[in-house]
Amino acid sequence: MSDPPVSRGFRGRKAPDAPADRVPPGQHLTSDFPVLSAGPTPQVNLANWTFALQNGGNLLRKWSWAEFEALPQTKVTVDIHCVTTWSKLDTQWQGVTLDTLLEAAGLPQAPADFAMIYCDGGYTTNMPVADLISGKAMVATRYGGKPLTPEHGGPARLLVPHLYFWKSAKWARRLRFMEKDEPGFWESLGYHIYGDPWREQRYAGD
Amino acid sequence: MPATETVVDAPRRLPWRTAEVREVIAETSRVRSLVLDVPGWPGHRAGQHVDVRLTADDGYQAQRSYSIASAPEAAHVMLTVEQIEEGEVSPYLAMDVLPGDKFELRGPIGGYFVWTAKLDGPLFLVAGGSGVVPLMAMLRDRVRAPNPGPALLLYSSRTGDDIIYRDELDRLAARGDGLTVVHTLTRGHPPGWTGGTRRVDREMLAALGFPVAASPRIYICGPTPLVETAAAALHDLGHAADRIKTERFGPTGGPP
Numbered sequence: 001m002s003d004p005p006v007s008r009g010f011r012g013r014k015a016p017d018a019p020a021d022r023v024p025p026g027q028h029l030t031s032d033f034p035v036l037s038a039g040p041t042p043q044v045n046l047a048n049w050t051f052a053l054q055n056g057g058n059l060l061r062k063w064s065w066a067e068f069e070a071l072p073q074t075k076v077t078v079d080i081h082c083v084t085t086w087s088k089l090d091t092q093w094q095g096v097t098l099d100t101l102l103e104a105a106g107l108p109q110a111p112a113d114f115a116m117i118y119c120d121g122g123y124t125t126n127m128p129v130a131d132l133i134s135g136k137a138m139v140a141t142r143y144g145g146k147p148l149t150p151e152h153g154g155p156a157r158l159l160v161p162h163l164y165f166w167k168s169a170k171w172a173r174r175l176r177f178m179e180k181d182e183p184g185f186w187e188s189l190g191y192h193i194y195g196d197p198w199r200e201q202r203y204a205g206d
Numbered sequence: 207m208p209a210t211e212t213v214v215d216a217p218r219r220l221p222w223r224t225a226e227v228r229e230v231i232a233e234t235s236r237v238r239s240l241v242l243d244v245p246g247w248p249g250h251r252a253g254q255h256v257d258v259r260l261t262a263d264d265g266y267q268a269q270r271s272y273s274i275a276s277a278p279e280a281a282h283v284m285l286t287v288e289q290i291e292e293g294e295v296s297p298y299l300a301m302d303v304l305p306g307d308k309f310e311l312r313g314p315i316g317g318y319f320v321w322t323a324k325l326d327g328p329l330f331l332v333a334g335g336s337g338v339v340p341l342m343a344m345l346r347d348r349v350r351a352p353n354p355g356p357a358l359l360l361y362s363s364r365t366g367d368d369i370i371y372r373d374e375l376d377r378l379a380a381r382g383d384g385l386t387v388v389h390t391l392t393r394g395h396p397p398g399w400t401g402g403t404r405r406v407d408r409e410m411l412a413a414l415g416f417p418v419a420a421s422p423r424i425y426i427c428g429p430t431p432l433v434e435t436a437a438a439a440l441h442d443l444g445h446a447a448d449r450i451k452t453e454r455f456g457p458t459g460g461p462p
């Protein structure tokens with residue numbers, strides 16, 4: 001590939017505070033927390049909220065809000081990376097890991113290799129189960145010690161921090177295990193099927 | 207569990223293309239439009255965006271997203287950029303770039319926040335500040351529809367001088383093809399101003415917008431607080447969630 005054209009006079013910020021091993025290629029640090037969603041923020045009534053695990057068409061287990069809150073909690077401090085090029089370091093979350101959910105559902109291991117997450121508002125996203133287990137992902141209900149606000153995905157969102165943040169689906173309600181990988185919402189609209197920020201997998205074909 | 211069993215056709219990568227600035231248009235004191243030559247540009251739909259990548263002479267690069275302002279059939283790709291205080295990329299694009307300068311872009315990106323002149327029914331656009339950019343692409347595209355449905359743009363700006371595309375919007379509204387443009391100003395207004403004088407709110411949307419029964423396609427774009435307010439109010443007024451498409455440009459404006 002030929003060298004990119006130099007943008008005359010552009011110097012950039014070259015944030016000295018950005019540790020290279022924590023900011024993936026093409027990303028920059030932000031201190032606030034931008035919001036991205038394709039439609040209105042759903043209004044959720046906790047009295048009717050449930051979270052379900054499903055294998056194909058079969059319901060494996062369903063939790064009410066109170067039951068979900070009673071599950072063993074995990075806290076993590078992680079870096080997050082949005083495909084629109086902002087990254088945010090040291091974000092603090094609390095929630096229930098997928099490992100804990102599987103255990104609470106009485107499953108010694110995940111029943112299939114892929115998963116689709118379903119959300120209020122109709123959003124979906126897919127990923128390999130390997131990216132959800134072994135402490136890699138949680139259903140988060142708190143951010144910075146406080147209940148997750150609706151615009152950031154509250155009451156509960158998926159958190160898969162090692163993939164681009166569209167995979168950390170807001171307003172998560174159901175996780176369906178599936179035998180084969182299938183594209184979710186953005187994955188059907190030109191975004192990468194897997195979305196590893198370190199390999200800059202933003203769009204299909206990257 | 208081997209993820210290698212995934213069977214997906216390897217799609218082609220969206221390549222970085224070199225854009226050359228043909229023309230620079232001052233829209234307001236803080237906003238400029240860049241008219242670009244992009245050899246090999248594959249075309250786009252109104253509402254889509256590109257990723258822009260700038261390269262400094264020492265190889266340092268910075269990347270941001272910008273909506274496409276031009277209609278799909280336009281000969282050149284147009285971007286419109288607002289200068290953000292202390293920003294890394296926008297001050298360069300909105301203040302420094304000159305005709306003949308080059309940078310990279312790739313796209314078009316985004317297949318949800320899109321509209322084409324082939325879609326029928328009412329079109330309801332709500333914009334805040336530079337959020338008007340992808341909506342302008344839709345209005346520019348709409349001109350080509352043989353029998354366009356009614357359209358309304360409700361556009362919030364700080365002051366009258368901050369209105370982007372003001373003359374062109376006036377001209378489009380004067381065509382008499384069913385487009386109404388309503389401005390609202392949030393930080394003071396000139397004497398004799400007949401538009402709105404406050405932020406977009408539920409009452410304004412209910413008074414001006416199409417009735418729910420007309421099932422308008424709704425596109426909202428701008429800073430997060432405006433998008434949140436407008437999308438929630440319209441949903442609450444009875445518009446179906448899947449008719450309300452949103453695009454957010456900016457930060458939350460506060461801690462999450």
Ligand SMILES: Cc1cc2nc3c(=O)[nH]c(=O)nc-3n(C[C@H](O)[C@H](O)[C@H](O)COP(=O)(O)OP(=O)(O)OC[C@H]3O[C@@H](n4cnc5c(N)ncnc54)[C@H](O)[C@@H]3O)c2cc1C
Nearest residue numbers: 084270271272273287288293294295296336339455456457
């Ligand atoms: C899909 C998409 C389409 C977009 N289309 C356009 C467009 O058509 N025209 C356009 O001008 N911008 C558009 N943006 C915003 C653009 O991508 C950049 O975020 C913006 O230009 C700021 O970049 P920067 O490098 O100057 O600022 P940064 O260096 O990234 O940020 C500097 C500071 O400004 C704050 N900031 C960033 N953006 C905003 C904002 N919009 N308002 C207020 N404060 C902000 C940041 O939080 C930070 O504190 C779009 C964004 C997205 C995600």
